[in-house]
Structure formats: C-alpha cells, structure tokens
Amino acid sequence: MSQQKAFLDHVIEGLRQKPKKISSLYFYDTKGSRIFQEIMNMPEYYLPELEKALLIKEAESIAAHFKEEPVTVIELGAGDGSKTRILLESLSVSSRNVTYVPLDIDKDVLEENKQATVKAIPGVQVKIIAGNYFETLSKAAGMEGKKLLLFMGSNLGNFDENRTRDFLKMIYDHLDGGDYFLLAVDLKKDPKKIAKAYDDPHGITAKFNLNLLARMNRELEGDFRLDQFEHYATYNPLSGLAQSFLVSKKRQKVQIAGQFIEFEAGEVIHTENSRKYALPEIKQLLENEGFLINPSDIFEQEGYGLVLAGK
Ligand code: AVJ
Helix, strand or coil: CCHHHHHHHHHHHHHCCCCEECCHHHHCCHHHHHHHHHHHHCCCCCHHHHHHHHHHHHHHHHHHHHCCCCEEEEEECCCCCCCHHHHHHHHHHHCCCEEEEEEECCHHHHHHHHHHHHHHCCCCEECCEECCHHHHHHHHHCCCCEEEEEECCCHHHHCCHHHHHHHHHHHHHCCCCCCEEEEEEEECCCHHHHHHHCCCCCCHHHHHHHHHHHHHHHHHCCCCCHHHEEEEEEEECCCCEEEEEEEECCCEEEEECCEEEEECCCCEEEEEEEECECHHHHHHHHHHCCCECCHHHEEEECCEEEEEEEC
16 A cells, blocks of 8 residues: 555544544654654753753663673664764773664665764664664564664653553564663653643644644645644643644534545544653553563653663
8 A cells, every 4th residue: 555545544534533533653744854853952842852861861871781792772763863872872882892773764864873873983883774663673673682672752652552562562572581672751740841842832833733734735635724723732640641633723624635524613633642651650561561670770860761671
C-alpha cells in the first residue's frame, strides 16, 4: 500500500469515529518536522533542555556499564543525534570500541547525524539505517557486540497503553542478556509548566497541530479551512496526560478525497497524547516486560527521567 493511501485510510477511519481522532504520527511531514524544530527551540518546551542537562550529568555513570568492551549504541528515532553525542563521548572514553547505529524514518537527517558524529568523536563508527521502528530495529539488533538501545525525547509518551506494552516488549525481544535499554521520559511536575509547553504563547504548537489539516489539504485533496479550526491543549495532573485537539469553530462539512466529514460546532479531533509519568510507573512498565532495573540506574532531575534497564 502506498504511504498516501495508508494516510488517507487512516484519516477517513479516524474521522468517522466518535470522538474523531488522527494519530500524532502524521504530524511529521517535511513542514511538520520543521515546525517541530521550532517547538524544540522555544523556552516553554522545556523537554530538550532538561534531557540534555540530565545526560551531561549522568553520561559517565551510564558509560560505566560498558567498561572496556565493544558497545553498539542503537538509537530509535535518532534525528540529528546532537544530544546522543554527549553519551557517545563518555562511552568512547570508557569503552574500547563504539559503534553508533542511528535509526530514523528520515534518511537526510541521518546523514547529517553521521557527519556531525564522525567529526565530533573520531573514534566512533557510524552505521545509519533509515526506515520505520520495526524494520530498522530488526536490522540493527542483528549486529555484533553488547548493545545499548536508546529511546530518547520522551517519545514513549505518544503511545497509548497497549502500544506502550507492545513497544517495550518488542525492544526486550530484540535485546540479548547483558544488553541495556536507556529510556528518557518526561515526568509529572507542575501542571502549569506542562500545560504551557503544549500551548505556547507564540502559537507555534498551534501551527504544528493545524499543519495536520494543511497536510490533508496538500496530500489528500482536503478542503479544511484552517481559520475554522483551533488548537486546544489540556493537561490532567492525575492521569499525566497532556492531550491536543483541533476544535471545529462552527458546524461545518469538510471534503477529503471526495468523502464528506461533518463537524458540529465545538466538536474536536483528538490529535495527540503526550503522557507524563511518575518514575515508579515507568519502572513497573519496564519490569512487566522482563527488564531488570537497579535503583542506582534511575536518574532524575527537575522532573525529567532517564532509566537504564538491563536484560
Ligand atoms: C516528540 C512526542 C516528544 O509529545 O512532547 C511537542 C511532540 N507535540 N509539542 C511531545 C510534541 C507537541 C513531542 N514528542
């Protein structure tokens, strides 16, 4: 099935449900990825900064698990790898031989990652693999040596409970005894701070969310009027769910590839969950799939967490 057809099928199915929904996976076309970069650079979106600070603080403790043996660092959704280089630096000091295998859907960003990594840390070998999580992970898992698998950026937060379980199980199954999984997650904290990260005063997150409609117009011959929908984000401190919606400002009918979708005034499309966790919740999720976690391998700073889980 072509990617376009998969997108269309997904959209039509999601918009025929009640409540209407579209997966946050579809935010990331070229335009959406560019807007996401803007999000990463705005002060309200505190996640990248906290992740970087925590990595700088704990890189050596993490690297200490890989002393004097070759290590293959596999990163799911690696992007430009700028933060990962902090960890690779420490590993290249403590380990004899470091191979970095960044995985991403975007081949261009992987090429950039490779060039920057080789330049910054000459001893590291880089092998890029482009594709989706599933196929790239299978290829990478077959590689030699002790593995450290990274899943950073609090990307886990986008998954619902079933997908979270399946995903963690898939990771566990692709590792061997003695390998490690490093997971970075955003934690429950001041609800006002979280709410602001997903509803910024610059309107960048709104633009990111509304780009989904623009993308349907571009790729699926949709006729969404972007000024007739509004970005709405909430955070519930009990569930830890930050949720994003697109709200229809009025009763309206929209056409997508010849099919009509009706909206009531105030009706929403649910476009994203960004779950925040408490550290014991994360520990439990990992242990449920068989991971072993040493209390000294759980790191936290200012409401951001890193968990190094072993198999
Ligand atoms: C890339 C999934 C971690 O949920 O925080 C940022 C995406 N959405 N602002 C997140 C996102 C709105 C982001 N992740």
